[in-house]
Amino acid sequence: MRAPGPVSRGPVLWTETLPYPSHDPRAERLRLRTTGRPVAPPDGPAVRVCLLTYTDQVQDLVVSARPEALDEAGLAGLACLLVERSGTPDPGPVVLPEPVGTTAAEPAERLSLEWASGADGGPGSRGSRAVALPSDDAPRRGEAVVVAALAAALARRTGGTAPPLTVRRPGPAGESLARTDSAATVLLRSPASATVEARAAAARRILRDAHWAVGPVPAHDVELRLPVPPATRLRLEAAGLGLSSRTVPAPESAVLAFRLDSGPDAHELSCDFAADLVASEAVEALLTEVARAVGEASEDPGPGGSRAGTASAGGGPALGAETTIHDLVTERAAAHPDAVAVTAPDRELTYGQLDLWAETIGDSLRSRGIGAGHRVGVCLTRGAELVATLLGVLKSGAAYVPIDPSSPEDRVRYLARDAGLSHVLTHRSDGAFAGCPHSAPPSATDGPADGGARAADGAPRSGSRDPAYVIYTSGSTGRPKGVVVEHRNFAALLAGTREEFRFTGHDVWTFFHSFAFDFSVWEIWGCLATGGRLVVVPEDVARVPEEFRELLHGQRVTVLNQTPSAFVQLLSTETAGAAPLDVRLLVFGGEPLDSRTLLPWFDAHPEDRCRVVNMYGITETTVHCTWTDLTRRDALANSRSIGVALPGWTLHVLDPHGRPLPPGVPGEIHVGGAGVARCYHGRSGLTAQRFRPDHLSGVPGARLYRTGDRGRLRHDGRLEHLGRLDGQVKVRGYRIELDEIRNCLLEAAEVRGAAVVLRHRGEAGDAHLDAYVVGPQADPAALREHLERTLPGYMVPSTLTVLPSMPVTGNGKLDVERLPEPGHRPSPPRPAGTTEQPVPSGRAPAEPDVASRIAGAWHEVLGTPVTPDDNFFLVGGNSLLAIRVMVRLREQGITDAPVRMLYRHPTVRRLAEALTAQ
Structure with missing residues (x-):
């Protein structure tokens, strides 16, 4: 439709002449769509009036308004509009617009129902359930409470905002009133011959009645309907009202229809439902929840809302965690100084040697005034020196900031500047740390021969609540963000897993992952804090699964930590004649696991010999926050469970408004408890956005971290991971914000637009990043060089395609589905470590x-x-x-x-x- 003039905040009249009678089913669907339309956004009209004229000379006047427009001035303006339009010629038939911000399929996607497999009847059959509701001294107020409770219950079960419920109160002359949280709608039926003044008076009367609490109200009936959109098919999703994904023909009538019988002292809420779409058990559970909410309406459930039946779970009380990482390692060194702590290709260190080396580094830093409150960068290759240096920084009282030595100079320079490093320990000499106060290799930090201890005493030492490390993760703003994790966070992780996984000094762990990836925190300190032996895996060995397996066998590794992507390569070595391994505990983390890939491992390593554990976590919640054992049965069933919370951690599945969702309903995973990190370094706004006050725990000062992951809690308390809610993805265990790559592309002057998408292709469905840019002068080879100077290798897209323009949807957003297959794969300068060797002369060219x-x-x-x-x-x-x-x-x-x-x-x-x- 179109308005007769510019859009304003005042009332606007829309008209349409329809080519069918008022009793036609198409007319009913149009009225439902018109009354269900949201009122325009704040910059649009506050009141919308639609006049529908049918071929049988019946007219419907539909008035919708935001609540703030229903005052005296708003009603007067509405009356003026209707009177002024009385002599205006009919502008002719026009097209009714789609609701703002929605499509025909959106309401169906917001409604998730259970497929009952005919348990309640065949297609088209109806079922009915009813529940008595608590009495209320004010029936009109009680009616509003029931409506609000029903809307909230449906919203929780559909995992989104409240669906477009409509409350209809029959009135004289075909009048009815529809009321939602954000608007009121009037449907006034009258003959086409009725005067506009009469319509205005009726509209004024019924709109005034839209104020729920005005005047005494007699007993009446109110019908609440959840209409089915005029789409030809309705997509059913697994959620609180269902478990299966089915596509079925959309029925003509509502899938769910509610009726509220309100008397002076009591209410009864009944529900009619399509029995072939909705299970009666699901309806009973829904009505029970509504009744409970109405009964609790007089109580204050707290900012989080009623918690009865919501999807929240805790892993038990927090265990003792008031200690530091270096104190845990020092205790092991004092108890077993001659036990081997680190095995690396270049050297082997006992606990006594490791502790002494770290003390030397720590004292040297402290002699320079570095202690608690400082951040020290560490940029070293993987080896015994790296482990000693990290421990030395912790002993000084400072927090270490890991910087991968293979990172581009621009990225290293940014991390050093953003972290505000007091000192950098590195062998790198390309100028990346030129702006830092001091940059030196660890061997140069031996400190003065005399007076060093006294000087060191002047620097403050760290405690359990001081930062232990700051790890940078990909940032959606285009730059990485540093996560500040305290000593007590890791101490709680160790306390919550040590007994469950039975870590002892006889264990042998691998240091397999980059120390700039927080999985390494678990590998390094989990081993050394429990007295195990840490085997450093060289990077060239980690790339070759046969060599890695030889290392596992030769070093008799018992605790192996792997990302699923890396583990798939190790599985290729599980052959009939492969040497047996001593791995007793296999821990997965870092990215989602397809449990079906574990079947070959279970064939070679029975469950009674090797325990397989899947753990979920985020850097902001200290590596891990859940765990679950995986068995052959789980692998055969392709389980997506990531288990239960660790002791001291809590899990919540919340809707976009922070309200708990019932078991089975998807929402955003929030993590609370002992592992929640302190903040994002230097990002107070982002910290406030992602680290929210925890109103659900009842603990003063407690916080929840919004993970951005989608999940649902099962009725047994276990959590299922359902992917990401935003543009963050994981590639080979690395967390990547696609916007960071996109913003890096947009920094190039010749790029006018950019997009980056994650795709899975190849025989194993491997993850690839594909980049697209718009710009007539864009050179893919030059852009790739720009990315390689700024981003680490794992963030450089596999392909880069130049487009004349980006495909967009009707809403003006990027249409990812219409992006073409990658078309340009340049072969610019080779990545580091790849050198083409000349072929000996005299040889024939390749066959x-x-x-x-x-x-x-x-x-x-x-x-x-x-x-x-x-x-x-x-x-x-x-x-x-x-x-x-x-x-x-x-x-x-x-x-x-x-x-x-x-x-x-x-x-x-x-x-x-x-x-x-x-």
């Missing part, structure tokens, strides 16, 4: 069959065609996929060369020539 088979293997693994000169690591390849390609070539009998061959010859042409020359 065509070899090159085509290599290209075929790449295509199968990467899921995208390749050209002879495409660089494997710039068209979606990575170290894990490189292993897969070489295994495929080995299976085809083409070569038995190691994976390093692909790093040296990263194009199809060069690899084929090198293999032919062998």
